[in-house]
Amino acid sequence: MKYDVVIAGAGPSGIFTALELVKNNSQKKILLVEKGKSIEKRSCPKDKTKECVHCKPYCNITTGFSGAGAFSDGKLSLSSHVGGDLPDLIGYDVVEELIKYTDEIYLKFGADTKVEGVGNSEDVKGIRRKAIEAGLKLVDCPIRHLGTEKAQEIYLKIEQYLISNGVEIRFNTLAKDFIVEDNSIKGLVIANSTNHDTEKEVYAEKVIVCAGRKGAEWLKELCVKHHINHSAGTVDIGVRVEVRNEVMEEVNNILYESKLIGYPLPFKNKVRTFCQNPGGFVSQENYDNDLAVVNGHSYKNLKSSNTNLAILCSHNFSKPFNEPIKYGIKVAELTNMLGNGHIIVQRYGDILEGKRTWQKELNQSNVIPTLSDAVAGDLTSAIPYRTMVNLLNFIEQMNKVVPGFASVETLLYGPEIKFYSNKINIDDKFETNIKGLYCLGDSSGWTRGLMMASLMGVRMAKNILNEKK
Structure with a gap:
């Protein structure tokens, strides 16, 4: 159960971290842990019942591969001035370049070429x-509108690409706790997300948390438990x-x-x-x-x-x-x-x-x-x-x-x-005060929305790739 990289949460930041590593043939052994279902198995009973039935153990609208993004309207905000405070951490010029780069990835997977809000x-x-x-x-802010149904198609293609290229994705799997020793991350405690039993430990040199807004309270509790530096958001x-x-x-x-x-x-x-x-x-x-x-x-x-x-x-x-x-x-x-x-x-x-x-x-x-x-x-x-x-x-x-x-x-x-999550104190490589533990996307408190979370994942992967050089 030893990996090079373990990613907790298959939202945009987690997905794009894995995607960028795979695209660059990193040869890293990657585990992506997701509390919900694969995207093709996510559906909302309300389409038939016409009334929310309060699904258990989680809502399929907010949980599963690509997170809430699969059931959102799917808007990519193409501006460094929209989507949180990440530019303050790594610079506006860097973010602008990453927006262009990440946008091209979405286009390759089938995003609409039309950009709204330009001209006029x-x-x-x-x-x-x-x-x-x-x-x-x-x-x-220029907007590339994916559309709810098209966003699901795009993320399905990305999911299939990751699996076909050797990324291990464990669905219906809950990240329960961090394994921390001597102020360094050693791995994750995971469990079945339906009944929270069959706990297991997985180990990795790097653990990347991508829990989204939905994981804000969970992450806050772990920050307190493991003395991870953070501030109220x-x-x-x-x-x-x-x-x-x-x-x-x-x-x-x-x-x-x-x-x-x-x-x-x-x-x-x-x-x-x-x-x-x-x-x-x-x-x-x-x-x-x-x-x-x-x-x-x-x-x-x-x-x-x-x-x-x-x-x-x-x-x-x-x-x-x-x-x-x-x-x-x-x-x-x-x-x-x-x-x-x-x-x-x-x-x-x-x-x-x-x-x-x-x-x-x-x-x-x-x-x-x-x-x-x-x-x-x-x-x-x-x-x-x-x-x-x-x-x-x-x-x-x-x-x-x-x-x-x-x-x-x-x-x-x-x-x-x-x-929005409590803001996690991270450096420009997204590392916390716990060595080897990184926080990305909306769960970090630094981003809001699909594009900023996605490009933060891209940047994380590039940081890992550059370590070899």
């Missing part, structure tokens, strides 16, 4: 002028907004995704838009602790009459409380309780009137919810006052950029929470 410079200027007037910052709490395509038509056609940032009064906390899906669908994903959170995705071919996007408010804590992940969990638990385990949907106009939304009011609206089993209710009874005020004031600012955005019928789904 005069039209973009018009949107930016409106944003400035509204007190918002527009962040330019950020948790983003907000809602998924859904409007008719007609409202977002101009922005959709010019930018595809409008990345807007603001600091609304009176609190001046950072609020931003995220993951815009023209013609998309609002979706639900479940965490292992039975939390139901809202997300959104869009297909290449199947389109709805609506556009959805997240509006998220960033929360950072210091003293006396500095556990943002636990804070986000509590907010999600309260919202889930009020929705009886379902996602809550509420009309913007009802919030302003100080009332909950009823199903009959949704039935009369122009905006028909694309998340069919969302429950009409009252988000303001669960989302903290400071957060809710930030979100509502940001929506008013958005209305100046996109007239009609703050209409009575605009739908708000909750909770949308991004559990």
Whole structure:
């Protein structure tokens, strides 16, 4: 059970670490441990039941080969200014080169050659002028949209490529603990992810953790146990907004995704838009602790009459409380309780009137919810006052950029929470203070999204390859 490299988590950063090593004929003996299923075996029963059945032991939407990326809308953000803080660690020029390199890999595996959000410079200027007037910052970012169904096809090809080239992938296998001796990594303790039994030890010179956002709490616990240096990160709490395509038509056609940032009064906390899906669908994903959170995705071919996007408010804590992940969990638990385990949907106009939304009011609206089993209710009874005020004031600012955005019928789904990991202290080779232990992707706290996580994996592999020289 001895390997050169053991990778915990088959998300984009883990996949691309293995892929780059294989492409360069490294001859490394690689083990990739994944809690979930292979991508061809991942499916959501909701396609048939039309209602979330809370799959056990994990949600297939968030767990399995390629992580949550296989069931996301599959957007590759082609800018070093989007997707986390990695450029601060290794440099913006390095990240720009890695984006180009990694993008070419996606293209070779079948990504669409079209890039959204480029050209139309005069039209973009018009949107930016409106944003400035509204007190918002527009962040330019070219987007390569894979599409939910196409992303699954691309990652399936990568999975088959890795297996055919000698990478050992153990599915339904849980990474439980690190084996650490004398401040050096020796390996992993692994177990069956269904019942957590049959523990085994696997050994390697290098252990690379790629646990994604879903593994944030697990990694935090191991950091404390093994004295891995880390600091409290950020948790983003907000809602998924859904409007008719007609409202977002101009922005959709010019930018595809409008990345807007603001600091609304009176609190001046950072609020931003995220993951815009023209013609998309609002979706639900479940965490292992039975939390139901809202997300959104869009297909290449199947389109709805609506556009959805997240509006998220960033929360950072210091003293006396500095556990943002636990804070986000509590907010999600309260919202889930009020929705009886379902996602809550509420009309913007009802919030302003100080009332909950009823199903009959949704039935009369122009905006028909694309998340069919969302429950009409009252988000303001669960989302903290400071957060809710930030979100509502940001929506008013958005209305100046996109007239009609703050209409009575605009739908708000909750909770949308991004559990970014505590930020792991790593050097520019991604190594922790434990020799031989590396942290990549969203689980490291340094990246957000498919592209940045993928290129971090590429960089990790290049670091390993360069060690021989």
